[in-house]
Amino acid sequence: MRENDGRKLSHETLEQIRIHAVQRVEAGESPSNVIRTLGFSRGRIYEWLAAYRGGGVEALRAKLGKLGLSLQRPAVRRR
Known part of the structure; x- marks a missing residue:
């Protein structure tokens, strides 16, 4: 069975899965x-559990990355 690494899923979908x-x-x-039922690697669940135990549900939420932050800023014009 092929493992799902989640790269093809949206951040919101991955958040709900976690x-x-x-x-x-x-x-x-x-x-x-x-x-196993979700198709992710075995170690992934333990990462999610550790995050949850360290920070609750908020630790499982999707986080806005650097690219996402730059998309929110007004465009800077380069010359």
């Missing part, structure tokens, strides 16, 4: 079963 996956583990489902 939150849902962590909720399933918190409800008692095994991390390996959760991540």
